[in-house]
Amino acid sequence: MVPLSYYLVLSAILFACGVAGFLIKRNIITIFLSIELMLNGVNLSFVAFAAQLNKLEGHIFVFFVMVVAAAEAAVGLAIIIAVFRTRETLNVDRVNLLKL
Amino acid sequence: MLALVLFFIFAALCVGGAINLLVQKHPINSALSLIVVMGSLALIYLLLGAEFVAAVQVIVYAGAVMVLFVFVIMLLNAGEEVRLPHESRVATMLGVPALIIGLGITAAVVSHLTGLDRIAIGGPTVMNGSDVFGNPQAVGHLLFRNYLLPFEVTSILILIAIMGAVVLARREE
Structure with a gap:
């Protein structure tokens, strides 16, 4: 059987990769993908603790996290499209003015 | 194992x-x-x-x-990521x-x-x-009994997200 800490280690590795990608990457879409990676890491620890404590509430929380992530992806990608239309770039270093 | x-x-x-x-x-x-x-x-x-x-x-x-x-x-x-020469490291x-x-x-x-x-x-x-732990029936029971209000609130959140996405991605005349 798999100990709980293995799941937590995997969850922390995924979250750390997400943080590193968020800071290192310059492409706005890849930064967004890193955020999704972080959310997935958190979801894994929710499900692992739900199995450990034998409580289904963890699965409900994961469901809500997924709903919020889907809404966030829809709005965020719309913002990315709007930014690309005015700036013609996806590099976050070139998007440094509030008004053109 | x-x-x-x-x-x-x-x-x-x-x-x-x-x-x-x-x-x-x-x-x-x-x-x-x-x-x-x-x-x-x-x-x-x-x-x-x-x-x-x-x-x-x-x-x-x-x-x-x-x-x-x-x-x-x-x-x-x-395209591929381009790094600006004077960007912050x-x-x-x-x-x-x-x-x-x-x-x-x-x-x-x-x-x-x-x-x-x-x-x-x-x-x-x-x-x-x-x-039965974690199957759709058990999760559905919990979701529609104890967590019905949060579930309904997320539908409003999704509606707002849809409208926001449409408004933001629309081409301006």
Whole structure:
């Protein structure tokens, strides 16, 4: 059987990769993908603790996290499209003015 | 034993996909490696007995959200990452230490939780199939009885997100 800490280690590795990608990457879409990676890491620890404590509430929380992530992806990608239309770039270093 | 072997296979796929996301320069490669991460996470959820969450992970995350990402990448014709010559390196300097600190926290959690590890989890829930823990029926009972109000509130959130996406992505006349 798999100990709980293995799941937590995997969850922390995924979250750390997400943080590193968020800071290192310059492409706005890849930064967004890193955020999704972080959310997935958190979801894994929710499900692992739900199995450990034998409580289904963890699965409900994961469901809500997924709903919020889907809404966030829809709005965020719309913002990315709007930014690309005015700036013609996806590099976050070139998007440094509030008004053109 | 079988559960442990399966866990290590899918965990290796997960970590490999996550590292590949960081290494790849082109966003479409990063998006596809994130799909690998999500697919193997769904199988790990099955190992934990979370059937409903595994199904939703595949349908909503690996299906809908990632299709949206790939669609936008192709719509905007996103190319390889270009680095400006005078750009700030602070983020790169912080990124790697953040990864190391994250893994350090991991080690701390492992050493702290060794007492919990005596109760092993996963495996039999998916093997014998008669266990009701985490199947759609059990989750549905909880969701529509105890958590009905939050569930209804998320529908308003989704509605607002749809309207926001339409308004933001609309072409101005």
